[in-house]
Amino acid sequence: MEQHIVKGFDRDLDKIKDHINKIAGLVESQLAYAYQSLNERDILVAEKVVQRDKKIDKLYQELLDMSIHVFALRQPLAIDLRYVISSIKIASDLEKIGDQSKNIAKASSWLSKLPVNQKVLSVDNLFDLVNSNFRKVVNSFNEEDLKDVKAIWLNDAEVNKSYDILFRETLTYMLEDTKNIPSCTQIISVAKNLERIGDQIQNIAEMIYYYVTGNHITQKISPKEMKIYKKEKKYKTDISNIFKKAKLIVKK
Numbered sequence: 001m002e003q004h005i006v007k008g009f010d011r012d013l014d015k016i017k018d019h020i021n022k023i024a025g026l027v028e029s030q031l032a033y034a035y036q037s038l039n040e041r042d043i044l045v046a047e048k049v050v051q052r053d054k055k056i057d058k059l060y061q062e063l064l065d066m067s068i069h070v071f072a073l074r075q076p077l078a079i080d081l082r083y084v085i086s087s088i089k090i091a092s093d094l095e096k097i098g099d100q101s102k103n104i105a106k107a108s109s110w111l112s113k114l115p116v117n118q119k120v121l122s123v124d125n126l127f128d129l130v131n132s133n134f135r136k137v138v139n140s141f142n143e144e145d146l147k148d149v150k151a152i153w154l155n156d157a158e159v160n161k162s163y164d165i166l167f168r169e170t171l172t173y174m175l176e177d178t179k180n181i182p183s184c185t186q187i188i189s190v191a192k193n194l195e196r197i198g199d200q201i202q203n204i205a206e207m208i209y210y211y212v213t214g215n216h217i218t219q220k221i222s223p224k225e226m227k228i229y230k231k232e233k234k235y236k237t238d239i240s241n242i243f244k245k246a247k248l249i250v251k252k
Helices: 007-040 043-074 078-112 124-143 149-154 156-176 178-213 223-233 239-251
Strands: none
Touching: 007 043, 007 078, 007 124, 043 078, 078 178, 124 149, 124 156, 124 178, 149 156, 149 178, 156 178, 156 223
């Protein structure tokens, strides 16, 4: 970003960027701890994630206050205005990822109360996809580099596909034996939160592209790429039909 004649303006924008990086750093560690609590069924780590979410909320509120300060005193125009508005939206998506990490930790707390020998399906593939995209999008934000942004945006279809496969496997496992319902319910919750994190990452990629170029990322994607994306993103599992079967089993 270009330097301004008024140095205070540059300092204000640097503070906003620094705050976003603080939030992103906390969110990344929250994701890691939530995953650890899930794999190890560690209720203490899960509780740590829930408590630390308050710090993310505090940093997000501080960033909003900083942005209002910039609007009030600096009257940003053009790319600076896009940067501040996009930063607010990026911070909002990061805060939501923090909330979803907290939800995963809560689900892992429930799983920790179940028998250790009860099988729990792995979310490794879905987590690895989401975690990789998260790191890439944070790097793109800091470098203002659009090299990976389009790929990150399009990769949300892969996240959806991975979620759909896990969802189908989990519900099938649930239908096979009602004893599996408690653990399967929590795994579905975890998977859904990871899928939503994928959506937030896609939003962040979209905002990065917007503030750097002034255009929307969908204008960069060819009709052929968009057609493939929509086809791959579409869920294949008939969720409503499976839930109907599940309810019948539970009644028995």
